[in-house]
Amino acid sequence: MAREFSCLDEALRRFIRAQAMFFVATAPSDGGRVNLSPKGYRDTFAILDDHTVAYLDLFGSGVETISHLRDNGRITIMFCSFTRNSRILRLFGSGRVVRPDDPEFIDLRTHFGLEHPGIRAVIVIDVERIADACGYSVPYYELVGERSVLDAHHAEQSDEKFARRIGGDNGHSVDGLPALDPDHPLPSAVPRVMR
Structure with missing residues (x-):
């Protein structure tokens, strides 16, 4: 059944x-x-080391993850196998937001695959707990392919439109917490979550 892993x-x-x-x-x-939030595009997730992962955060309909990370840093990533071998893997940790205007972004960007338009940030996670579960009740699904809809949509958008979204629908979470609001810059560090 459930197991915990050191790295x-x-x-x-x-x-x-x-x-x-x-x-x-x-x-x-x-x-x-x-x-x-479900996330697609396999090349948007990267394992940086034994206890650090990251993913490309693309512009979307909401900005809850960034708002919540600004608030407390807590984040969980879940992988779920829908194939013959059932398994769920959760990575619990502390996350931080690295925007494209941050010098660290350039180095982080090299860990990801294809060029995706509409990159809002890289989310970096210090993994504090790694645990799996059986996933015995998860149904079987067959992968048909990745959807290119989001990339196609972002490719048609202007830089000005993305800039407007930072102060607009990406400015705050649905609960009013600051996200990409230019009047509330991102903190330089998010407090670590205690294990």
């Missing part, structure tokens, strides 16, 4: 690379809504 060893890395999608969960500190 992202090669077997876990193979499992992560084999998944076509992952899920991101965050929540604000004081009430508010829990956010759970």
Whole structure:
């Protein structure tokens, strides 16, 4: 059944690379809504070392993850196998937001694959707990392919439109927490979550 792991060893890395999608969960500190987001495009997730992962955060309809990370840093990533071998893997940790105007962004960007338009940030996670579960009740699904819809949509957008979104629908979470609001710059560090 459930096991805990000390690091992202090669077997876990193979499992992560084999998944076509992952899920991101965050929540604000004081009430508010829990956010759970599915993420696609295999080349948008990277394992940086045994205890650090990152993913490309693309512009979307909301900005809850960034708001919640600004608030408390807590984040969980879940990988779920829908194939013959059932398994769920969760990475619990502390996340931080690295924007394209941050000098660290250039180095982080080299860990990802194809060029994706509409990159809002890189989310870097210090993994504090790695645990799996059986996933015995997860149904079988067959992967048909990746959707190119988001990339195609972003490719048609102007830089000015992305800039307007930073102060618009990407300025705050649905609960009013600051996200990309230019009047509330990102903190330089997010406090680590205690184990």
